[in-house]
Amino acid sequence: MDKTYSPSSEENIYQQWEDSGAFTPVIDHSKTPFTIILPPPNANEPLHAGHAYYVVEDILVRFHRMLGDPTLWLPGTDHAGIETQFVYEKHLKAEGKSRFDFDRNTLYAQIADYVNQNRTIAKSQLKRLGFSLDWTRERFTLDEAHNHRVFAVFKKMCDDGLVYRDEKIVNYCTFCGTAFSNLEVEHKTVNSHLWYFNYGPLSVATTRPETMLGDTAVAVNPKDPRYSKLIGTKIILPLVGREIPIIGEDSVDPKFGTGAVKVTPSHSPEDYDIAKKNGLEFIRIFDYDGQANSNVPEKYRGLFPNQLRAAVVADMETAGLLEKTVDYTHEVGHCYRCGRPIEPITAPQWYVTIKPLADGATAAVKSDKVKIFPSRFRKEFLSWMKGIKDWPISRQIVWGHRIPVWYNLDENPEILISYIDQDKKIISDYWKNLSGKYIEVAAGLQTLLAPIGTKYYLSLADAQKTGPNILQETDTFDTWFSSGQWPYSTLGWEPDGHHSEDFKYFYPTSVLDTMWDILFFWVARMIMMGIYVTGDVPFKVAHMHSRVLDGKGQKMSKSKGNTINPVGIAQNYGADALRMALVIGVAPGSDTALSEDKIRAQRNFVNKIWNASRFVLMTCDKFPEAMLSPFSRGNVLEEDKGVLNKLDELIKSTTANINSYHFGQASENLYSFFWHDFCDVYLESTKNREADVVPVLIHVLITSLKLLHPFIPFVTESIYQQFVEKLNLPEKLLITASWPNETNQK
RNA sequence: GGCUGCUUAGCUCAGUUGGUAGAGCAUCCCGUUUACAUCGGGGUGGUCGGGGGUUCAAGUCCCUCAGCGGCCACCA
Numbered sequence: 001m002d003k004t005y006s007p008s009s010e011e012n013i014y015q016q017w018e019d020s021g022a023f024t025p026v027i028d029h030s031k032t033p034f035t036i037i038l039p040p041p042n043a044n045e046p047l048h049a050g051h052a053y054y055v056v057e058d059i060l061v062r063f064h065r066m067l068g069d070p071t072l073w074l075p076g077t078d079h080a081g082i083e084t085q086f087v088y089e090k091h092l093k094a095e096g097k098s099r100f101d102f103d104r105n106t107l108y109a110q111i112a113d114y115v116n117q118n119r120t121i122a123k124s125q126l127k128r129l130g131f132s133l134d135w136t137r138e139r140f141t142l143d144e145a146h147n148h149r150v151f152a153v154f155k156k157m158c159d160d161g162l163v164y165r166d167e168k169i170v171n172y173c174t175f176c177g178t179a180f181s182n183l184e185v186e187h188k189t190v191n192s193h194l195w196y197f198n199y200g201p202l203s204v205a206t207t208r209p210e211t212m213l214g215d216t217a218v219a220v221n222p223k224d225p226r227y228s229k230l231i232g233t234k235i236i237l238p239l240v241g242r243e244i245p246i247i248g249e250d251s252v253d254p255k256f257g258t259g260a261v262k263v264t265p266s267h268s269p270e271d272y273d274i275a276k277k278n279g280l281e282f283i284r285i286f287d288y289d290g291q292a293n294s295n296v297p298e299k300y301r302g303l304f305p306n307q308l309r310a311a312v313v314a315d316m317e318t319a320g321l322l323e324k325t326v327d328y329t330h331e332v333g334h335c336y337r338c339g340r341p342i343e344p345i346t347a348p349q350w351y352v353t354i355k356p357l358a359d360g361a362t363a364a365v366k367s368d369k370v371k372i373f374p375s376r377f378r379k380e381f382l383s384w385m386k387g388i389k390d391w392p393i394s395r396q397i398v399w400g401h402r403i404p405v406w407y408n409l410d411e412n413p414e415i416l417i418s419y420i421d422q423d424k425k426i427i428s429d430y431w432k433n434l435s436g437k438y439i440e441v442a443a444g445l446q447t448l449l450a451p452i453g454t455k456y457y458l459s460l461a462d463a464q465k466t467g468p469n470i471l472q473e474t475d476t477f478d479t480w481f482s483s484g485q486w487p488y489s490t491l492g493w494e495p496d497g498h499h500s501e502d503f504k505y506f507y508p509t510s511v512l513d514t515m516w517d518i519l520f521f522w523v524a525r526m527i528m529m530g531i532y533v534t535g536d537v538p539f540k541v542a543h544m545h546s547r548v549l550d551g552k553g554q555k556m557s558k559s560k561g562n563t564i565n566p567v568g569i570a571q572n573y574g575a576d577a578l579r580m581a582l583v584i585g586v587a588p589g590s591d592t593a594l595s596e597d598k599i600r601a602q603r604n605f606v607n608k609i610w611n612a613s614r615f616v617l618m619t620c621d622k623f624p625e626a627m628l629s630p631f632s633r634g635n636v637l638e639e640d641k642g643v644l645n646k647l648d649e650l651i652k653s654t655t656a657n658i659n660s661y662h663f664g665q666a667s668e669n670l671y672s673f674f675w676h677d678f679c680d681v682y683l684e685s686t687k688n689r690e691a692d693v694v695p696v697l698i699h700v701l702i703t704s705l706k707l708l709h710p711f712i713p714f715v716t717e718s719i720y721q722q723f724v725e726k727l728n729l730p731e732k733l734l735i736t737a738s739w740p741n742e743t744n745q746k
Numbered sequence: 747g748g749c750u751g752c753u754u755a756g757c758u759c760a761g762u763u764g765g766u767a768g769a770g771c772a773u774c775c776c777g778u779u780u781a782c783a784u785c786g787g788g789g790u791g792g793u794c795g796g797g798g799g800u801u802c803a804a805g806u807c808c809c810u811c812a813g814c815g816g817c818c819a820c821c822a
Binding site: 590662683 | 749768815
């Protein structure tokens, strides 16, 4: 053995594990399985330091494998809809192109190529970090099998009346060209202004002057004596000349601004509600690319919101109708992807009625059928569930599962179609003006926009029975609608009820581990959909692990240049050092600062284990006749009792700490025992002892290796192999060796 | 605005049911024919954010104040 541990052999060890079949469980109905589905990494970029936190799952999986449970850790990758398309569009931009240069099929194929390359990289990286995943069961969210399950569940939801289309206010990013759910909107504090506009008999205060062109009412509080007699009268909207009513609305706060609110139903969530309640007109003034449309006076058409704002304010001022401008700080929604302001806008979208699903999930969490750990996330979960809104599941992007509904164009001439024609020009027009060009339209199709109420079919065959000119919806599912079905889908749930053996045996899974930032996006959706589809929870425990920060406690980001490449670390210091550094002394769910110092310290620990083992092997060589005699708990000498008692405590505490997800404590105890109790004290004490110490030394070392193995699998396996050879141990691989029991009887 | 977490040694952080303060790194002294200098022995260093309360006993429970962070949220 070399004087220092070298991580260069780690890849060989991984290969040995994989070849041994240890990652693939044997289904045994007399035993309870232990199952984890890997949160599929996004297949759009190499892994980052956060992915190294899969180590939590590997610890659990290796622990249970050693306990003898049939243990499955199922790998996969996520197509990651908007995230991936966004990344890919950045590549396109670098080439001077954009998504508008391609028909949807071509764009999809390009992104698919890109993703396939990244999937290969991710797989090799996961292996490099030692994750004991069952690669024979690898999945991808756009696999045919997953696709057909997602579609079947959508159809089931339609049949159950849980799917509907509506043209509500949605969070729309005009740059990304798609709607988002509330979760994908980041609220940022913005220093802006309140503009006071004279609307004739009264004045309004607004943060969004540009939307006044779409005002269809002014609302006042009916109890406000200043305005109550104006209710029911009409005013002429400045700049536009349209007549709009003054209405009474309880939610208006008389103390804010002027106490009168301009109502823009198509561009403000609050105003949308007011309009629905009062039967107001909806005038959408922005198109989905963000430009002012033909509903505004000629001179404003084509302006983007910020340009329109300047123009409106200037014109109101010129008209003598701008009373004052006051500094005002408020929260504005921004696109979580591109960072631009979200435009609340009415748009037809597909929705899932969420209440029935949320009720099931809430009950499951309240009854602890799904335990959320650490418990503060349980509180967050329940309070979010309480206020949950219907889920907009459609996204106006290419990269994802295309929603499986089909339209007969001739039945729906008002469908708006964008396509690339034979001359490579983008045409955008209604079907009624395009009929006769079906083949060209279908070939160059980019998007279609079907008005609310458009008749649709849930299968292509059904649609084709009604006519020849059929197009599938171009919206895709929210990526979480797909990944929300990951647990039962990857295990082989089948819509026809003929589920796979895997599903029957491994579902519900044991633990779902992820970072807390996707508790609502993903964990909640999995619980809701899992219960709805299978009648059972998708996992019994949802464990939220820590967030990785840099050594100074700053969030890692490429722009800051403080990211850590986990594979680079593994090459320099060994995957074991990285793994240990991520878990040691970290409180459940808290942030962890990952510095190179910390990794180096753990590299030293790994080396310490290596050298202690070297010492034990040398002692074996010194007393070759003693090394094969078995360790016996019966005749333990006084001088060995101390270390054996501590070892027993360690077995007990490690087992308990892993079972209760206290990995930080478990690893700290292991570190402290091995370095101080075993090496500094006990090993030193054996240096002038005789052959009788050898069985004890071997016993304590091998037991320690077992306890350490879930945390630092490579070095422990590597050392174990030396002993297998020397002592001809019956268990040939540490990965499948048995977890220690307490042995020392006091 | 609602909810939630954090504040412990110079730095990064542990401390699971309350019982005389811990680790790693850094620092200082000593040590190398020794399994390991990616090491060993020893030391310096904290009135556990402030205040109050419960208790025989509080870093640990309760209240309050201050600072920092996170999540959620349609108030013009």
